[in-house]
Amino acid sequence: MRQPPPLEACAELRTRVRDLTASWRSSARYVPRSDSWLRSFDPEFSKALAADGLIAMTYPREFGGAGRTNVERLAVTEELLRAGAPVAAHWIGDRQIGPAILRHGSRRLQEEILPLIASAEAVFCLGMSEPEAGSDLAAVRTSATPVDGGWLLSGHKIWTSHAHRATHAYVLARTARTERKHEGLTEFVLDMRADGVSTTPIVDLAGEHHFNEVRFEEVFVPGHRVIGEVGNGWRQVVEQLSFERGGAERFLSSYPVLTELIALAAERDDAELRSLLGSLVARLAVLRRLCWEVARRMDAGQAPVQEAAALKYLGNAFEYDVIEALRRTAGHHEPSPESLFGQALLASPGFGLRGGSAEVLLSLIARQETRS
The missing domain is CATH 1.10.540.10 (Acyl-CoA dehydrogenase/oxidase, N-terminal domain)
Structure with missing residues:
Protein backbone atom coordinates (compact mmCIF):
# COMPACT_ATOMS: atom_id res chain seq x y z
CA MET A 1 0.00 0.00 0.00
CA VAL A 123 -0.79 5.84 -28.71
CA PHE A 124 -3.44 3.32 -27.62
CA CYS A 125 -7.00 2.78 -28.80
CA LEU A 126 -9.57 0.51 -27.15
CA GLY A 127 -10.96 -2.44 -29.10
CA MET A 128 -13.92 -3.20 -26.84
CA SER A 129 -17.28 -2.18 -28.36
CA GLU A 130 -18.67 -4.22 -31.25
CA PRO A 131 -21.48 -3.68 -33.77
CA GLU A 132 -24.96 -4.73 -32.59
CA ALA A 133 -23.68 -5.28 -29.04
CA GLY A 134 -24.82 -2.00 -27.50
CA SER A 135 -23.43 -1.65 -23.98
CA ASP A 136 -23.04 -5.40 -23.54
CA LEU A 137 -19.26 -5.65 -23.36
CA ALA A 138 -19.42 -9.44 -23.00
CA ALA A 139 -21.15 -9.81 -26.40
CA VAL A 140 -17.75 -10.28 -28.04
CA ARG A 141 -17.60 -12.00 -31.41
CA THR A 142 -14.05 -11.00 -32.30
CA SER A 143 -12.10 -14.27 -32.02
CA ALA A 144 -8.49 -15.29 -31.49
CA THR A 145 -7.28 -18.71 -32.60
CA PRO A 146 -4.01 -20.19 -31.29
CA VAL A 147 -1.25 -20.75 -33.85
CA ASP A 148 2.45 -21.42 -33.62
CA GLY A 149 4.04 -18.55 -31.68
CA GLY A 150 0.84 -16.66 -30.95
CA TRP A 151 -2.71 -16.03 -32.13
CA LEU A 152 -4.66 -15.11 -35.25
CA LEU A 153 -7.24 -12.47 -34.43
CA SER A 154 -10.32 -11.74 -36.58
CA GLY A 155 -13.29 -9.51 -35.93
CA HIS A 156 -14.85 -6.06 -35.99
CA LYS A 157 -14.79 -3.24 -33.42
CA ILE A 158 -16.64 0.08 -33.48
CA TRP A 159 -16.57 3.53 -31.82
CA THR A 160 -12.81 3.11 -31.49
CA SER A 161 -11.44 6.56 -30.70
CA HIS A 162 -8.23 7.58 -32.48
CA ALA A 163 -7.68 4.17 -34.04
CA HIS A 164 -6.52 5.98 -37.19
CA ARG A 165 -3.72 7.57 -35.15
CA ALA A 166 -2.95 4.73 -32.75
CA THR A 167 0.26 2.74 -32.70
CA HIS A 168 -1.26 0.00 -30.51
CA ALA A 169 -4.68 -1.37 -29.66
CA TYR A 170 -6.06 -3.10 -26.63
CA VAL A 171 -8.40 -5.82 -27.94
CA LEU A 172 -10.85 -8.00 -26.02
CA ALA A 173 -11.38 -11.21 -28.00
CA ARG A 174 -13.01 -14.59 -27.56
CA THR A 175 -10.54 -17.46 -27.26
CA ALA A 176 -13.06 -20.17 -26.29
CA ARG A 177 -16.75 -20.81 -26.98
CA THR A 178 -18.62 -21.48 -23.76
CA GLU A 179 -22.24 -21.49 -22.63
CA ARG A 180 -21.56 -18.42 -20.50
CA LYS A 181 -20.61 -15.39 -22.57
CA HIS A 182 -18.48 -13.89 -19.80
CA GLU A 183 -16.10 -16.85 -19.99
CA GLY A 184 -13.49 -17.58 -22.63
CA LEU A 185 -12.42 -13.96 -23.15
CA THR A 186 -8.81 -12.82 -23.40
CA GLU A 187 -7.08 -9.42 -23.51
CA PHE A 188 -4.46 -8.67 -26.16
CA VAL A 189 -2.08 -5.86 -27.09
CA LEU A 190 -2.00 -5.52 -30.85
CA ASP A 191 0.23 -3.55 -33.22
CA MET A 192 -2.01 -1.30 -35.34
CA ARG A 193 0.52 -1.51 -38.18
CA ALA A 194 0.23 -5.29 -38.38
CA ASP A 195 -1.01 -6.92 -41.58
CA GLY A 196 -4.78 -7.38 -41.61
CA VAL A 197 -5.69 -4.28 -39.57
CA SER A 198 -7.91 -1.70 -41.29
CA THR A 199 -9.76 1.37 -40.03
CA THR A 200 -12.79 3.20 -41.41
CA PRO A 201 -13.61 6.70 -40.13
CA ILE A 202 -16.87 7.56 -38.37
CA VAL A 203 -17.45 11.31 -38.70
CA ASP A 204 -19.73 12.86 -36.08
CA LEU A 205 -22.43 15.49 -36.61
CA ALA A 206 -19.91 18.30 -36.07
CA GLY A 207 -17.71 16.94 -38.83
CA GLU A 208 -15.03 15.71 -36.42
CA HIS A 209 -13.25 12.43 -36.88
CA HIS A 210 -12.07 10.63 -33.79
CA PHE A 211 -14.34 7.55 -33.89
CA ASN A 212 -13.57 4.62 -36.17
CA GLU A 213 -14.56 1.14 -37.16
CA VAL A 214 -11.66 -1.30 -36.97
CA ARG A 215 -11.50 -4.68 -38.70
CA PHE A 216 -9.05 -7.48 -38.01
CA GLU A 217 -8.52 -10.13 -40.67
CA GLU A 218 -6.35 -12.94 -39.32
CA VAL A 219 -3.98 -10.51 -37.60
CA PHE A 220 -1.03 -12.27 -36.02
CA VAL A 221 -0.52 -11.38 -32.34
CA PRO A 222 2.64 -12.75 -30.67
CA GLY A 223 1.98 -14.98 -27.67
CA HIS A 224 3.61 -12.61 -25.17
CA ARG A 225 1.10 -9.88 -26.11
CA VAL A 226 -1.62 -11.56 -24.02
CA ILE A 227 -2.47 -9.54 -20.91
CA GLY A 228 -2.74 -11.92 -17.96
CA GLU A 229 -4.32 -15.34 -18.29
CA VAL A 230 -5.93 -16.74 -21.41
CA GLY A 231 -9.69 -16.98 -20.80
CA ASN A 232 -9.60 -14.71 -17.74
CA GLY A 233 -10.27 -11.53 -19.66
CA TRP A 234 -13.67 -10.74 -18.18
CA ARG A 235 -12.45 -10.51 -14.58
CA GLN A 236 -9.46 -8.47 -15.69
CA VAL A 237 -11.47 -6.08 -17.86
CA VAL A 238 -13.93 -5.40 -15.02
CA GLU A 239 -10.97 -4.36 -12.88
CA GLN A 240 -9.58 -2.33 -15.76
CA LEU A 241 -12.81 -0.39 -16.08
CA SER A 242 -12.17 0.96 -12.58
CA PHE A 243 -9.28 2.93 -14.08
CA GLU A 244 -11.55 4.15 -16.89
CA ARG A 245 -14.63 5.05 -14.86
CA GLY A 246 -12.99 6.34 -11.72
CA GLY A 247 -11.09 9.34 -13.09
CA ALA A 248 -11.69 13.07 -13.07
CA GLU A 249 -12.60 13.03 -16.78
CA ARG A 250 -15.98 11.63 -15.72
CA PHE A 251 -17.03 14.99 -14.29
CA LEU A 252 -14.55 17.54 -15.69
CA SER A 253 -15.09 17.02 -19.43
CA SER A 254 -17.38 20.05 -19.40
CA TYR A 255 -15.34 22.11 -16.90
CA PRO A 256 -14.62 24.85 -19.46
CA VAL A 257 -18.39 25.34 -19.65
CA LEU A 258 -18.53 25.73 -15.87
CA THR A 259 -15.89 28.47 -16.07
CA GLU A 260 -18.14 30.33 -18.54
CA LEU A 261 -21.01 30.01 -16.08
CA ILE A 262 -18.79 31.38 -13.29
CA ALA A 263 -17.79 34.35 -15.47
CA LEU A 264 -21.44 35.00 -16.29
CA ALA A 265 -22.36 34.98 -12.60
CA ALA A 266 -19.60 37.51 -11.89
CA GLU A 267 -21.07 39.87 -14.49
CA ARG A 268 -24.69 39.66 -13.37
CA ASP A 269 -26.50 40.61 -10.20
CA ASP A 270 -28.63 37.48 -10.36
CA ALA A 271 -29.44 35.66 -7.12
CA GLU A 272 -31.00 32.71 -8.95
CA LEU A 273 -27.88 32.23 -11.08
CA ARG A 274 -25.62 32.40 -8.00
CA SER A 275 -27.78 29.82 -6.25
CA LEU A 276 -27.62 27.51 -9.26
CA LEU A 277 -23.87 27.94 -9.49
CA GLY A 278 -23.48 27.27 -5.77
CA SER A 279 -25.37 24.00 -6.14
CA LEU A 280 -23.14 22.90 -9.02
CA VAL A 281 -19.95 23.81 -7.18
CA ALA A 282 -21.10 21.88 -4.12
CA ARG A 283 -21.75 18.81 -6.28
CA LEU A 284 -18.32 19.25 -7.88
CA ALA A 285 -16.72 19.19 -4.43
CA VAL A 286 -18.45 15.89 -3.64
CA LEU A 287 -17.36 14.37 -6.96
CA ARG A 288 -13.77 15.44 -6.38
CA ARG A 289 -13.89 13.78 -2.96
CA LEU A 290 -15.26 10.56 -4.51
CA CYS A 291 -12.52 10.62 -7.11
CA TRP A 292 -9.93 11.08 -4.38
CA GLU A 293 -11.36 8.06 -2.54
CA VAL A 294 -11.08 5.97 -5.72
CA ALA A 295 -7.45 7.04 -6.08
CA ARG A 296 -6.75 6.12 -2.44
CA ARG A 297 -8.28 2.68 -2.97
CA MET A 298 -6.10 2.15 -6.04
CA ASP A 299 -3.03 3.16 -4.03
CA ALA A 300 -4.04 0.45 -1.57
CA GLY A 301 -3.81 -2.09 -4.40
CA GLN A 302 -7.57 -2.47 -4.77
CA ALA A 303 -9.84 -2.30 -7.82
CA PRO A 304 -12.71 -0.02 -6.72
CA VAL A 305 -15.24 -1.28 -9.25
CA GLN A 306 -18.43 -0.13 -7.52
CA GLU A 307 -16.98 3.19 -6.34
CA ALA A 308 -15.81 3.99 -9.86
CA ALA A 309 -19.24 3.11 -11.25
CA ALA A 310 -20.91 5.46 -8.74
CA LEU A 311 -18.50 8.24 -9.64
CA LYS A 312 -19.19 7.88 -13.34
CA TYR A 313 -22.96 7.72 -12.86
CA LEU A 314 -23.04 10.87 -10.71
CA GLY A 315 -20.42 12.58 -12.86
CA ASN A 316 -22.45 12.09 -16.04
CA ALA A 317 -25.48 13.75 -14.43
CA PHE A 318 -23.33 16.64 -13.23
CA GLU A 319 -21.89 17.29 -16.69
CA TYR A 320 -25.33 17.30 -18.30
CA ASP A 321 -26.56 19.74 -15.66
CA VAL A 322 -23.59 22.11 -16.17
CA ILE A 323 -24.34 22.30 -19.89
CA GLU A 324 -28.06 22.79 -19.29
CA ALA A 325 -27.37 25.52 -16.71
CA LEU A 326 -25.38 27.58 -19.20
CA ARG A 327 -27.95 27.01 -21.93
CA ARG A 328 -30.76 28.31 -19.74
CA THR A 329 -28.89 31.29 -18.27
CA ALA A 330 -26.94 32.42 -21.35
CA GLY A 331 -29.60 31.68 -23.96
CA HIS A 332 -27.45 29.37 -26.07
CA HIS A 333 -30.26 28.17 -28.30
CA GLU A 334 -28.18 27.87 -31.49
CA PRO A 335 -24.62 27.35 -30.23
CA SER A 336 -21.64 27.42 -32.54
CA PRO A 337 -19.86 24.04 -32.83
CA GLU A 338 -16.59 25.93 -32.30
CA SER A 339 -17.63 27.40 -28.94
CA LEU A 340 -16.86 25.70 -25.65
CA PHE A 341 -20.56 25.34 -25.04
CA GLY A 342 -21.18 23.95 -28.53
CA GLN A 343 -18.34 21.46 -28.15
CA ALA A 344 -19.70 20.24 -24.83
CA LEU A 345 -23.27 20.01 -26.13
CA LEU A 346 -22.21 17.95 -29.15
CA ALA A 347 -20.11 15.66 -26.96
CA SER A 348 -22.78 15.22 -24.29
CA PRO A 349 -24.71 12.30 -25.88
CA GLY A 350 -21.61 10.20 -25.37
CA PHE A 351 -21.24 11.01 -21.67
CA GLY A 352 -23.75 8.36 -20.67
CA LEU A 353 -22.47 5.70 -23.07
CA ARG A 354 -18.69 5.60 -23.01
CA GLY A 355 -17.43 3.52 -20.12
CA GLY A 356 -20.86 1.94 -19.60
CA SER A 357 -24.49 3.04 -19.76
CA ALA A 358 -26.46 4.13 -16.70
CA GLU A 359 -28.14 0.72 -16.52
CA VAL A 360 -24.77 -1.06 -16.43
CA LEU A 361 -23.44 1.29 -13.76
CA LEU A 362 -26.53 0.95 -11.57
CA SER A 363 -26.32 -2.84 -11.76
CA LEU A 364 -22.71 -2.69 -10.51
CA ILE A 365 -23.69 -0.37 -7.67
CA ALA A 366 -26.67 -2.57 -6.75
CA ARG A 367 -24.45 -5.64 -6.49
CA GLN A 368 -22.28 -3.86 -3.97
CA GLU A 369 -25.34 -2.89 -1.94
CA THR A 370 -26.52 -6.50 -1.98
CA ARG A 371 -23.20 -7.69 -0.60
CA SER A 372 -23.11 -5.00 2.12
Whole structure:
Protein backbone atom coordinates (compact mmCIF):
# COMPACT_ATOMS: atom_id res chain seq x y z
CA MET A 1 0.00 0.00 0.00
CA ARG A 2 1.35 3.39 -0.99
CA GLN A 3 1.29 6.09 1.66
CA PRO A 4 -0.66 9.25 0.83
CA PRO A 5 1.59 12.04 -0.46
CA PRO A 6 2.12 15.24 1.52
CA LEU A 7 -0.12 18.12 0.46
CA GLU A 8 2.94 20.05 -0.69
CA ALA A 9 3.69 17.41 -3.33
CA CYS A 10 0.26 17.74 -4.92
CA ALA A 11 0.43 21.54 -4.78
CA GLU A 12 3.81 21.51 -6.53
CA LEU A 13 2.47 19.23 -9.24
CA ARG A 14 -0.54 21.46 -9.80
CA THR A 15 1.75 24.47 -10.19
CA ARG A 16 3.89 22.65 -12.76
CA VAL A 17 0.85 21.73 -14.84
CA ARG A 18 -0.60 25.24 -14.62
CA ASP A 19 2.71 26.75 -15.74
CA LEU A 20 2.98 24.34 -18.68
CA THR A 21 -0.59 24.81 -19.90
CA ALA A 22 -0.36 28.60 -19.48
CA SER A 23 2.84 28.63 -21.54
CA TRP A 24 1.27 26.61 -24.34
CA ARG A 25 -1.89 28.74 -24.36
CA SER A 26 0.01 32.04 -24.37
CA SER A 27 1.99 30.90 -27.40
CA ALA A 28 -1.24 29.78 -29.11
CA ARG A 29 -0.07 26.16 -29.21
CA TYR A 30 -3.50 24.98 -28.13
CA VAL A 31 -6.97 26.36 -27.54
CA PRO A 32 -8.84 25.01 -24.49
CA ARG A 33 -11.83 22.86 -25.35
CA SER A 34 -14.48 20.72 -23.75
CA ASP A 35 -14.03 16.94 -23.75
CA SER A 36 -10.32 17.46 -24.36
CA TRP A 37 -9.24 14.04 -23.11
CA LEU A 38 -11.09 12.42 -26.01
CA ARG A 39 -11.19 15.08 -28.72
CA SER A 40 -8.04 17.22 -28.38
CA PHE A 41 -5.08 15.28 -29.78
CA ASP A 42 -1.52 16.62 -29.82
CA PRO A 43 1.38 14.13 -29.56
CA GLU A 44 3.85 16.96 -28.95
CA PHE A 45 1.96 18.17 -25.89
CA SER A 46 1.89 14.60 -24.57
CA LYS A 47 5.64 14.32 -25.11
CA ALA A 48 6.17 17.59 -23.24
CA LEU A 49 4.26 16.13 -20.29
CA ALA A 50 6.29 12.93 -20.52
CA ALA A 51 9.56 14.87 -20.50
CA ASP A 52 8.43 16.53 -17.26
CA GLY A 53 7.52 13.18 -15.65
CA LEU A 54 3.78 13.85 -15.82
CA ILE A 55 2.78 10.70 -17.73
CA ALA A 56 3.00 7.17 -16.27
CA MET A 57 3.33 8.83 -12.89
CA THR A 58 2.26 5.73 -10.96
CA TYR A 59 4.42 3.28 -12.91
CA PRO A 60 7.65 1.97 -11.36
CA ARG A 61 10.80 3.86 -12.31
CA GLU A 62 12.27 0.78 -13.93
CA PHE A 63 9.60 1.08 -16.64
CA GLY A 64 10.05 4.81 -17.17
CA GLY A 65 7.49 5.89 -14.58
CA ALA A 66 7.80 8.25 -11.64
CA GLY A 67 6.80 5.87 -8.84
CA ARG A 68 4.21 8.34 -7.54
CA THR A 69 0.75 7.70 -6.11
CA ASN A 70 -2.64 7.76 -7.80
CA VAL A 71 -3.56 10.70 -5.57
CA GLU A 72 -0.66 12.68 -7.05
CA ARG A 73 -1.70 11.62 -10.55
CA LEU A 74 -5.20 12.86 -9.79
CA ALA A 75 -3.82 16.32 -9.00
CA VAL A 76 -2.21 16.40 -12.45
CA THR A 77 -5.22 15.09 -14.38
CA GLU A 78 -7.56 17.57 -12.67
CA GLU A 79 -5.37 20.47 -13.76
CA LEU A 80 -5.07 19.19 -17.33
CA LEU A 81 -8.84 18.79 -17.65
CA ARG A 82 -9.54 22.17 -16.08
CA ALA A 83 -7.23 23.71 -18.67
CA GLY A 84 -8.93 21.87 -21.54
CA ALA A 85 -5.47 20.65 -22.59
CA PRO A 86 -4.81 18.40 -25.65
CA VAL A 87 -4.16 15.13 -23.85
CA ALA A 88 -5.97 12.55 -26.01
CA ALA A 89 -2.75 11.13 -27.50
CA HIS A 90 -1.65 9.55 -24.22
CA TRP A 91 -4.81 9.41 -22.10
CA ILE A 92 -6.03 5.86 -22.76
CA GLY A 93 -2.61 4.25 -22.57
CA ASP A 94 -1.60 6.08 -19.41
CA ARG A 95 -4.93 5.77 -17.61
CA GLN A 96 -6.02 2.30 -18.51
CA ILE A 97 -3.65 0.07 -20.45
CA GLY A 98 -0.51 0.67 -18.44
CA PRO A 99 -2.14 -0.13 -15.08
CA ALA A 100 -3.73 -3.28 -16.59
CA ILE A 101 -0.33 -4.47 -17.85
CA LEU A 102 1.22 -3.71 -14.47
CA ARG A 103 -1.45 -5.76 -12.68
CA HIS A 104 -1.63 -8.70 -15.06
CA GLY A 105 1.00 -8.50 -17.79
CA SER A 106 4.12 -10.62 -18.07
CA ARG A 107 7.52 -9.14 -17.34
CA ARG A 108 8.30 -9.17 -21.06
CA LEU A 109 5.12 -7.28 -21.91
CA GLN A 110 5.79 -4.74 -19.16
CA GLU A 111 9.33 -4.11 -20.39
CA GLU A 112 8.13 -3.76 -23.97
CA ILE A 113 5.05 -1.56 -23.60
CA LEU A 114 5.28 0.50 -20.41
CA PRO A 115 8.32 2.61 -21.42
CA LEU A 116 6.54 3.46 -24.68
CA ILE A 117 3.53 4.74 -22.74
CA ALA A 118 5.75 6.63 -20.30
CA SER A 119 7.55 8.44 -23.14
CA ALA A 120 4.28 9.13 -25.04
CA GLU A 121 5.61 7.15 -27.99
CA ALA A 122 2.71 4.66 -27.81
CA VAL A 123 -0.79 5.84 -28.71
CA PHE A 124 -3.44 3.32 -27.62
CA CYS A 125 -7.00 2.78 -28.80
CA LEU A 126 -9.57 0.51 -27.15
CA GLY A 127 -10.96 -2.44 -29.10
CA MET A 128 -13.92 -3.20 -26.84
CA SER A 129 -17.28 -2.18 -28.36
CA GLU A 130 -18.67 -4.22 -31.25
CA PRO A 131 -21.48 -3.68 -33.77
CA GLU A 132 -24.96 -4.73 -32.59
CA ALA A 133 -23.68 -5.28 -29.04
CA GLY A 134 -24.82 -2.00 -27.50
CA SER A 135 -23.43 -1.65 -23.98
CA ASP A 136 -23.04 -5.40 -23.54
CA LEU A 137 -19.26 -5.65 -23.36
CA ALA A 138 -19.42 -9.44 -23.00
CA ALA A 139 -21.15 -9.81 -26.40
CA VAL A 140 -17.75 -10.28 -28.04
CA ARG A 141 -17.60 -12.00 -31.41
CA THR A 142 -14.05 -11.00 -32.30
CA SER A 143 -12.10 -14.27 -32.02
CA ALA A 144 -8.49 -15.29 -31.49
CA THR A 145 -7.28 -18.71 -32.60
CA PRO A 146 -4.01 -20.19 -31.29
CA VAL A 147 -1.25 -20.75 -33.85
CA ASP A 148 2.45 -21.42 -33.62
CA GLY A 149 4.04 -18.55 -31.68
CA GLY A 150 0.84 -16.66 -30.95
CA TRP A 151 -2.71 -16.03 -32.13
CA LEU A 152 -4.66 -15.11 -35.25
CA LEU A 153 -7.24 -12.47 -34.43
CA SER A 154 -10.32 -11.74 -36.58
CA GLY A 155 -13.29 -9.51 -35.93
CA HIS A 156 -14.85 -6.06 -35.99
CA LYS A 157 -14.79 -3.24 -33.42
CA ILE A 158 -16.64 0.08 -33.48
CA TRP A 159 -16.57 3.53 -31.82
CA THR A 160 -12.81 3.11 -31.49
CA SER A 161 -11.44 6.56 -30.70
CA HIS A 162 -8.23 7.58 -32.48
CA ALA A 163 -7.68 4.17 -34.04
CA HIS A 164 -6.52 5.98 -37.19
CA ARG A 165 -3.72 7.57 -35.15
CA ALA A 166 -2.95 4.73 -32.75
CA THR A 167 0.26 2.74 -32.70
CA HIS A 168 -1.26 0.00 -30.51
CA ALA A 169 -4.68 -1.37 -29.66
CA TYR A 170 -6.06 -3.10 -26.63
CA VAL A 171 -8.40 -5.82 -27.94
CA LEU A 172 -10.85 -8.00 -26.02
CA ALA A 173 -11.38 -11.21 -28.00
CA ARG A 174 -13.01 -14.59 -27.56
CA THR A 175 -10.54 -17.46 -27.26
CA ALA A 176 -13.06 -20.17 -26.29
CA ARG A 177 -16.75 -20.81 -26.98
CA THR A 178 -18.62 -21.48 -23.76
CA GLU A 179 -22.24 -21.49 -22.63
CA ARG A 180 -21.56 -18.42 -20.50
CA LYS A 181 -20.61 -15.39 -22.57
CA HIS A 182 -18.48 -13.89 -19.80
CA GLU A 183 -16.10 -16.85 -19.99
CA GLY A 184 -13.49 -17.58 -22.63
CA LEU A 185 -12.42 -13.96 -23.15
CA THR A 186 -8.81 -12.82 -23.40
CA GLU A 187 -7.08 -9.42 -23.51
CA PHE A 188 -4.46 -8.67 -26.16
CA VAL A 189 -2.08 -5.86 -27.09
CA LEU A 190 -2.00 -5.52 -30.85
CA ASP A 191 0.23 -3.55 -33.22
CA MET A 192 -2.01 -1.30 -35.34
CA ARG A 193 0.52 -1.51 -38.18
CA ALA A 194 0.23 -5.29 -38.38
CA ASP A 195 -1.01 -6.92 -41.58
CA GLY A 196 -4.78 -7.38 -41.61
CA VAL A 197 -5.69 -4.28 -39.57
CA SER A 198 -7.91 -1.70 -41.29
CA THR A 199 -9.76 1.37 -40.03
CA THR A 200 -12.79 3.20 -41.41
CA PRO A 201 -13.61 6.70 -40.13
CA ILE A 202 -16.87 7.56 -38.37
CA VAL A 203 -17.45 11.31 -38.70
CA ASP A 204 -19.73 12.86 -36.08
CA LEU A 205 -22.43 15.49 -36.61
CA ALA A 206 -19.91 18.30 -36.07
CA GLY A 207 -17.71 16.94 -38.83
CA GLU A 208 -15.03 15.71 -36.42
CA HIS A 209 -13.25 12.43 -36.88
CA HIS A 210 -12.07 10.63 -33.79
CA PHE A 211 -14.34 7.55 -33.89
CA ASN A 212 -13.57 4.62 -36.17
CA GLU A 213 -14.56 1.14 -37.16
CA VAL A 214 -11.66 -1.30 -36.97
CA ARG A 215 -11.50 -4.68 -38.70
CA PHE A 216 -9.05 -7.48 -38.01
CA GLU A 217 -8.52 -10.13 -40.67
CA GLU A 218 -6.35 -12.94 -39.32
CA VAL A 219 -3.98 -10.51 -37.60
CA PHE A 220 -1.03 -12.27 -36.02
CA VAL A 221 -0.52 -11.38 -32.34
CA PRO A 222 2.64 -12.75 -30.67
CA GLY A 223 1.98 -14.98 -27.67
CA HIS A 224 3.61 -12.61 -25.17
CA ARG A 225 1.10 -9.88 -26.11
CA VAL A 226 -1.62 -11.56 -24.02
CA ILE A 227 -2.47 -9.54 -20.91
CA GLY A 228 -2.74 -11.92 -17.96
CA GLU A 229 -4.32 -15.34 -18.29
CA VAL A 230 -5.93 -16.74 -21.41
CA GLY A 231 -9.69 -16.98 -20.80
CA ASN A 232 -9.60 -14.71 -17.74
CA GLY A 233 -10.27 -11.53 -19.66
CA TRP A 234 -13.67 -10.74 -18.18
CA ARG A 235 -12.45 -10.51 -14.58
CA GLN A 236 -9.46 -8.47 -15.69
CA VAL A 237 -11.47 -6.08 -17.86
CA VAL A 238 -13.93 -5.40 -15.02
CA GLU A 239 -10.97 -4.36 -12.88
CA GLN A 240 -9.58 -2.33 -15.76
CA LEU A 241 -12.81 -0.39 -16.08
CA SER A 242 -12.17 0.96 -12.58
CA PHE A 243 -9.28 2.93 -14.08
CA GLU A 244 -11.55 4.15 -16.89
CA ARG A 245 -14.63 5.05 -14.86
CA GLY A 246 -12.99 6.34 -11.72
CA GLY A 247 -11.09 9.34 -13.09
CA ALA A 248 -11.69 13.07 -13.07
CA GLU A 249 -12.60 13.03 -16.78
CA ARG A 250 -15.98 11.63 -15.72
CA PHE A 251 -17.03 14.99 -14.29
CA LEU A 252 -14.55 17.54 -15.69
CA SER A 253 -15.09 17.02 -19.43
CA SER A 254 -17.38 20.05 -19.40
CA TYR A 255 -15.34 22.11 -16.90
CA PRO A 256 -14.62 24.85 -19.46
CA VAL A 257 -18.39 25.34 -19.65
CA LEU A 258 -18.53 25.73 -15.87
CA THR A 259 -15.89 28.47 -16.07
CA GLU A 260 -18.14 30.33 -18.54
CA LEU A 261 -21.01 30.01 -16.08
CA ILE A 262 -18.79 31.38 -13.29
CA ALA A 263 -17.79 34.35 -15.47
CA LEU A 264 -21.44 35.00 -16.29
CA ALA A 265 -22.36 34.98 -12.60
CA ALA A 266 -19.60 37.51 -11.89
CA GLU A 267 -21.07 39.87 -14.49
CA ARG A 268 -24.69 39.66 -13.37
CA ASP A 269 -26.50 40.61 -10.20
CA ASP A 270 -28.63 37.48 -10.36
CA ALA A 271 -29.44 35.66 -7.12
CA GLU A 272 -31.00 32.71 -8.95
CA LEU A 273 -27.88 32.23 -11.08
CA ARG A 274 -25.62 32.40 -8.00
CA SER A 275 -27.78 29.82 -6.25
CA LEU A 276 -27.62 27.51 -9.26
CA LEU A 277 -23.87 27.94 -9.49
CA GLY A 278 -23.48 27.27 -5.77
CA SER A 279 -25.37 24.00 -6.14
CA LEU A 280 -23.14 22.90 -9.02
CA VAL A 281 -19.95 23.81 -7.18
CA ALA A 282 -21.10 21.88 -4.12
CA ARG A 283 -21.75 18.81 -6.28
CA LEU A 284 -18.32 19.25 -7.88
CA ALA A 285 -16.72 19.19 -4.43
CA VAL A 286 -18.45 15.89 -3.64
CA LEU A 287 -17.36 14.37 -6.96
CA ARG A 288 -13.77 15.44 -6.38
CA ARG A 289 -13.89 13.78 -2.96
CA LEU A 290 -15.26 10.56 -4.51
CA CYS A 291 -12.52 10.62 -7.11
CA TRP A 292 -9.93 11.08 -4.38
CA GLU A 293 -11.36 8.06 -2.54
CA VAL A 294 -11.08 5.97 -5.72
CA ALA A 295 -7.45 7.04 -6.08
CA ARG A 296 -6.75 6.12 -2.44
CA ARG A 297 -8.28 2.68 -2.97
CA MET A 298 -6.10 2.15 -6.04
CA ASP A 299 -3.03 3.16 -4.03
CA ALA A 300 -4.04 0.45 -1.57
CA GLY A 301 -3.81 -2.09 -4.40
CA GLN A 302 -7.57 -2.47 -4.77
CA ALA A 303 -9.84 -2.30 -7.82
CA PRO A 304 -12.71 -0.02 -6.72
CA VAL A 305 -15.24 -1.28 -9.25
CA GLN A 306 -18.43 -0.13 -7.52
CA GLU A 307 -16.98 3.19 -6.34
CA ALA A 308 -15.81 3.99 -9.86
CA ALA A 309 -19.24 3.11 -11.25
CA ALA A 310 -20.91 5.46 -8.74
CA LEU A 311 -18.50 8.24 -9.64
CA LYS A 312 -19.19 7.88 -13.34
CA TYR A 313 -22.96 7.72 -12.86
CA LEU A 314 -23.04 10.87 -10.71
CA GLY A 315 -20.42 12.58 -12.86
CA ASN A 316 -22.45 12.09 -16.04
CA ALA A 317 -25.48 13.75 -14.43
CA PHE A 318 -23.33 16.64 -13.23
CA GLU A 319 -21.89 17.29 -16.69
CA TYR A 320 -25.33 17.30 -18.30
CA ASP A 321 -26.56 19.74 -15.66
CA VAL A 322 -23.59 22.11 -16.17
CA ILE A 323 -24.34 22.30 -19.89
CA GLU A 324 -28.06 22.79 -19.29
CA ALA A 325 -27.37 25.52 -16.71
CA LEU A 326 -25.38 27.58 -19.20
CA ARG A 327 -27.95 27.01 -21.93
CA ARG A 328 -30.76 28.31 -19.74
CA THR A 329 -28.89 31.29 -18.27
CA ALA A 330 -26.94 32.42 -21.35
CA GLY A 331 -29.60 31.68 -23.96
CA HIS A 332 -27.45 29.37 -26.07
CA HIS A 333 -30.26 28.17 -28.30
CA GLU A 334 -28.18 27.87 -31.49
CA PRO A 335 -24.62 27.35 -30.23
CA SER A 336 -21.64 27.42 -32.54
CA PRO A 337 -19.86 24.04 -32.83
CA GLU A 338 -16.59 25.93 -32.30
CA SER A 339 -17.63 27.40 -28.94
CA LEU A 340 -16.86 25.70 -25.65
CA PHE A 341 -20.56 25.34 -25.04
CA GLY A 342 -21.18 23.95 -28.53
CA GLN A 343 -18.34 21.46 -28.15
CA ALA A 344 -19.70 20.24 -24.83
CA LEU A 345 -23.27 20.01 -26.13
CA LEU A 346 -22.21 17.95 -29.15
CA ALA A 347 -20.11 15.66 -26.96
CA SER A 348 -22.78 15.22 -24.29
CA PRO A 349 -24.71 12.30 -25.88
CA GLY A 350 -21.61 10.20 -25.37
CA PHE A 351 -21.24 11.01 -21.67
CA GLY A 352 -23.75 8.36 -20.67
CA LEU A 353 -22.47 5.70 -23.07
CA ARG A 354 -18.69 5.60 -23.01
CA GLY A 355 -17.43 3.52 -20.12
CA GLY A 356 -20.86 1.94 -19.60
CA SER A 357 -24.49 3.04 -19.76
CA ALA A 358 -26.46 4.13 -16.70
CA GLU A 359 -28.14 0.72 -16.52
CA VAL A 360 -24.77 -1.06 -16.43
CA LEU A 361 -23.44 1.29 -13.76
CA LEU A 362 -26.53 0.95 -11.57
CA SER A 363 -26.32 -2.84 -11.76
CA LEU A 364 -22.71 -2.69 -10.51
CA ILE A 365 -23.69 -0.37 -7.67
CA ALA A 366 -26.67 -2.57 -6.75
CA ARG A 367 -24.45 -5.64 -6.49
CA GLN A 368 -22.28 -3.86 -3.97
CA GLU A 369 -25.34 -2.89 -1.94
CA THR A 370 -26.52 -6.50 -1.98
CA ARG A 371 -23.20 -7.69 -0.60
CA SER A 372 -23.11 -5.00 2.12
